[in-house]
Amino acid sequence: MSAKPLPGFRDFYPAELAERAHVMRVWREVARRYGFVEYDGPPLEPLDLYTRKSGDEIVGQLYNFVDKGDRPVALRPEMTPTFARMVAARANALRKPVRWFSMPQLFRYERQQKGRLREHFQLNVDMVGEADVTADAELLAVAIDMLRGLGLTQHDVRARVSDRRLLAALLARVGVTEAQLPAAYQAIDKVERDPRTVLVERLAGAGVGGDVAERLLDLARLWSVDELRATHGDDAAVSEALDRFARYQAHLTALGVHEWVVLDLTIVRGLAYYTGIVFELFDARGEFRAICGGGRYDTLLKALGDVDLPALGFGMGDVVLGELLRARGLMPSLAPTLDYWLAVEDAELLPVAQSTASLLRRLGHAVEYPLREQALNKQLKAAVNAGAREAVILRREALAGRGEVLVRALSDGQESAHQLGAWLEARIAEAGGAHGVSPA
CATH class of the missing domain: 3.30.930.10 (Bira Bifunctional Protein; Domain 2)
Structure with a gap:
């Protein structure tokens, strides 16, 4: 092939x-x-x-x-x-x-x-x-x-x-007759590509005399x-x-x-x-x-x-x-981008990532999460390669004990902890309403 x-x-x-x-x-x-x-x-x-x-x-x-x-x-x-x-x-x-x-x-x-x-x-x-x-x-x-x-x-x-x-x-x-117009149009159309002598010869072949051909090309x-x-x-x-x-x-x-x-x-x-x-x-x-x-x-x-x-x-x-x-340097950089990458500490948190991704997607965000178990550092590298704006990191202890996730800005590495429910409520508010979704 x-x-x-x-x-x-x-x-x-x-x-x-x-x-x-x-x-x-x-x-x-x-x-x-x-x-x-x-x-x-x-x-x-x-x-x-x-x-x-x-x-x-x-x-x-x-x-x-x-x-x-x-x-x-x-x-x-x-x-x-x-x-x-x-x-x-x-x-x-x-x-x-x-x-x-x-x-x-x-x-x-x-x-x-x-x-x-x-x-x-x-x-x-x-x-x-x-x-x-x-x-x-x-x-x-x-x-x-x-x-x-x-x-x-x-x-x-x-x-x-x-x-x-x-x-x-x-x-x-x-002095160009109506019958000679097609030949005249062709000659004028090719003025920038063909030598003048060649065009005069072609016009002569179409019955356009030398004087008329010269005035035509002028x-x-x-x-x-x-x-x-x-x-x-x-x-x-x-x-x-x-x-x-x-x-x-x-x-x-x-x-x-x-x-x-x-x-x-x-x-x-x-x-x-x-x-x-x-x-x-x-x-x-x-x-x-x-x-x-x-x-x-x-x-x-x-x-x-x-x-x-x-x-x-x-x-x-x-x-x-x-x-x-x-x-002219006017074709914009159109690399693929994501709004969020949901990174999970272990595979048991995948359902939380999936339901969170589903809600964010219904709000209009582009979201990915790992489809198989991977180390967190590999997931974060994947997030950078995918062009994600932020990584939302789900760890078992923080989520189970305090209901928190860590949001990392991938442009500068700055991190902040948020209650997952409150963070999702803020995303719903940014989208202008519930849109039929709930952070529950």
Whole structure:
């Protein structure tokens, strides 16, 4: 039997699982504050749910097979198709805008790279039913607040934002035809990775002439809205798109996240279904892959679920985010901890320890005691290794004669004697009431 998981998959030992749980707690809490509610769907879906969205070429990236009912199926590589199917099934009954989030495990059979595995957990946040840029600003704000909640700042992360409608208007202005738009988007998307000469050659192969290709690639730099307006604002379509984007920026300012955001026309998002504002979040030092990406996809629900509603959303994976948090020293120490370790002088005191542990656990405390007879010094070492805050030491003579236990603080070794009943009464009072328990 192999001691390792499959390539691209992870074992989550308690420390690693605690890190994942920490990230998910922040995701869940921030989503709740923004009014989003959690949902989930099946990890196995019909294969055509994905090929309808992304074409047959996606099959090579899937874990897919024919099940015992002779149905072509696949482990989910993303959540958006499931989300679209579920919203479409109850579209008329759902309150608009729909605000849903999920944290599924996703699977893709692809080459492993830094920050990319064959499985990962991903936060998906989506809104349906609102076309105005107020929704776009709200979506980016929740993504940024999640990173804030994990301890990151605008000095650690940049939100690079564009608008497919603005970019299409600018490309049309420099001479790109509608038929050439896919090739133009691909070239701009790869500006930071491929040499300019290579991109010009590819554009020429798509029928984009040299002068147009050069003007097209010149758009792929950092602009401000004012610069774009001064240079291209005399075009009606560009002017309209800039007005929309300026309103979006004003909403981001009101939401207190504008310092994280920069306009970057190279953010295209490779998926063809995006229709409006798109964004990706990167670490400011450029050491990692994108932390998060998403945008507006107003036509996708109709294509997948025959529901004509505007929609937008993003995905944030746990792999790159975890790497970034560890690199910046922001992943908290999540060693296992106990509130109390109940140490017994001999096995005859075990029933007292068990009943005491039961009461403390019902009060919400984490408690352990020895499951077999051990010397007291071994028990106290075990208490330290378990991360216990205090050891409650039960000795036969003190308990039988005076009803006392010794409570030792394991951080500094300070000890104090207490009547067991009074000590338990104090724990009940700290918990705010009896909670159906008695120290008797």
